[in-house]
Amino acid sequence: xxxxxxxxxxxxxxxxxxxxxxxxxxxIHSIVNSTPVLHVSFVPDPSxxxxxxxxxxxxxxxxxxxxxxxxxxxxxxLHGYVSSRLMKLADEAVKRGEEGLPLCVAATKVxxxxxxxxxxxxxxxxxxxxxxxxxxIVEDQEEKxxxxxxxxxxxxxxxxxxxxxxxxxxEMQSTRILKLxxxxxxxxxxxGVPNDxxxxxxxxxxxDAVWTGVIPVYEKLxxxxxGPYNRLSGIPDHVNxxxxxxxxxxxxxxxxxxxxxxxxxxVKKGEEE
Amino acid sequence: xxxxxxxxxxxxxxxxxxxxxxxxxxxIHSIVNSTPVLHVSFVPDPSxxxxxxxxxxxxxxxxxxxxxxxxxxxxxxLHGYVSSRLMKLADEAVKRGEEGLPLCVAATKVxxxxxxxxxxxxxxxxxxxxxxxxxxIVEDQEEKxxxxxxxxxxxxxxxxxxxxxxxxxxEMQSTRILKLxxxxxxxxxxxGVPNDxxxxxxxxxxxDAVWTGVIPVYEKLxxxxxGPYNRLSGIPDHVNxxxxxxxxxxxxxxxxxxxxxxxxxxVKKGEEE
Numbered sequence: 001x002x003x004x005x006x007x008x009x010x011x012x013x014x015x016x017x018x019x020x021x022x023x024x025x026x027x028i029h030s031i032v033n034s035t036p037v038l039h040v041s042f043v044p045d046p047s048x049x050x051x052x053x054x055x056x057x058x059x060x061x062x063x064x065x066x067x068x069x070x071x072x073x074x075x076x077x078l079h080g081y082v083s084s085r086l087m088k089l090a091d092e093a094v095k096r097g098e099e100g101l102p103l104c105v106a107a108t109k110v111x112x113x114x115x116x117x118x119x120x121x122x123x124x125x126x127x128x129x130x131x132x133x134x135x136x137i138v139e140d141q142e143e144k145x146x147x148x149x150x151x152x153x154x155x156x157x158x159x160x161x162x163x164x165x166x167x168x169x170x171e172m173q174s175t176r177i178l179k180l181x182x183x184x185x186x187x188x189x190x191x192g193v194p195n196d197x198x199x200x201x202x203x204x205x206x207x208d209a210v211w212t213g214v215i216p217v218y219e220k221l222x223x224x225x226x227g228p229y230n231r232l233s234g235i236p237d238h239v240n241x242x243x244x245x246x247x248x249x250x251x252x253x254x255x256x257x258x259x260x261x262x263x264x265x266x267v268k269k270g271e272e273e
Numbered sequence: 274x275x276x277x278x279x280x281x282x283x284x285x286x287x288x289x290x291x292x293x294x295x296x297x298x299x300x301i302h303s304i305v306n307s308t309p310v311l312h313v314s315f316v317p318d319p320s321x322x323x324x325x326x327x328x329x330x331x332x333x334x335x336x337x338x339x340x341x342x343x344x345x346x347x348x349x350x351l352h353g354y355v356s357s358r359l360m361k362l363a364d365e366a367v368k369r370g371e372e373g374l375p376l377c378v379a380a381t382k383v384x385x386x387x388x389x390x391x392x393x394x395x396x397x398x399x400x401x402x403x404x405x406x407x408x409x410i411v412e413d414q415e416e417k418x419x420x421x422x423x424x425x426x427x428x429x430x431x432x433x434x435x436x437x438x439x440x441x442x443x444e445m446q447s448t449r450i451l452k453l454x455x456x457x458x459x460x461x462x463x464x465g466v467p468n469d470x471x472x473x474x475x476x477x478x479x480x481d482a483v484w485t486g487v488i489p490v491y492e493k494l495x496x497x498x499x500g501p502y503n504r505l506s507g508i509p510d511h512v513n514x515x516x517x518x519x520x521x522x523x524x525x526x527x528x529x530x531x532x533x534x535x536x537x538x539x540v541k542k543g544e545e546e
Contacts, residue, residue: 036386036397037381037399039326041312041314041325042324043322043323048375049375050316050377052314052405053314053379053403054403102323102324104314105326106327106328112495113428115512118436118437118440119421119422119432119440120444122436124309126310130327149392152395156388156488159395160392162484163390163392163395163483164390164391164473164483165391174393193500194500194502196502201502206437210436210505211435211505211508211509211512212499213499214498215495215512215516217493218495219383219492220490220491220493220524221386221488221489221490222490222524222528224388224488225486225487225488225531225532227388227485228466229467229474230484230485231481232481232483232484235484243488251493258495
């Protein structure tokens, strides 16, 4: 990518807790890519300003064919419980000559519960990313298969090649992939030990009475359980290695985060939008 | 509650994988209540059908004052990174005489990765809930404190009374709670062992080559880590018991889910919207 930050403009600008905001492309993409379910929002009826949200699976990617044409911006490829309503709306938007259907995608990971002196200062250690853009249905068959592989391998690395492939005609027809061209993106990250306000930090009675600290939180992968028609003995390496490595990395991240210095608050009156 | 299911009407009706759909009030509320971060979607500019999503903390509740007035429907109380923009829009909607700002709230929990014979049939064991309704800012001070307590205790039971309370004047002023009156809700639940299509289940070569099973997934709470200004020795019971009980229950749920029979697919042509 030629740019390493997303531009700050309009609705992707974070106005609350600015010091926790990030526009770093790598950070935002890594949050999206490591979140097993993305929440995707769209407006089903343009005459009513009421959005709905669908849970979907997605992954950031730059299709080699796009790259060869000189495109540099990564897209978000979405799969999963893609309602036909969503597909129809994306299709209609393109037919009207628009860039696609306006979508918003959100990904949030909780890394810890931050327990402080008073309810108001309680917090999470967390990472969140929000993407905005225009979605179109991927029609190019080569790009579609590339995206299916990208998304399958995002759940378990190298899973795609360890299954029955390629997708047959019926599967290619029934599967649809949305491609979100990003027009704005932002992230927020909170890490570190608790922080409280000066008024409470001066109170000996409160400091003596309230436990403060962090409960680290991470997604744990349990021992893989063979299904009823599995014939293979033992767990294959691509599954086993993934579970071992992820558990080590996720636990480490949650605990590392719990020990970092607390963010310094720099919110001033009027800074919020 | 007098009704134990949400009505199926309009946009909350699940049209894809109907057999996984639920309108059960208790199921939907339990998914929302056990999700540490909810994704909240709204349309910032009614003339542009482009939604945005904010991560927020929330909890279902029926305020005793509402109950005393004969109200029976539970609301979703939202707190967290409540942008002033969101508050302003809710305020303006009420001033225009509308019911509130149209919001959509989504909660999804992943219980396992379901690894099948072919990429197309890969799945998650998961629970998701989507709420739609109209949001207003809670102005009643009694209801606001009640909601703050509800939300704090949703993160760690009994935490509220183990901190410096009540909130002071400045905290009451800076904290805002949104109350979402639910107009529609739906959920989806997938549990169980892998299931594959008949065409692949007949193929000896594929059954011999591909490992199938479930990787149970659950949010694990690590050993609580005291912060730099904590003075209490040991972890208090309300924190310790919560961590122990949750870890046991969450692990059990993920593994129980991995062993259940697979859902029987009953999707027919034309059933999808």
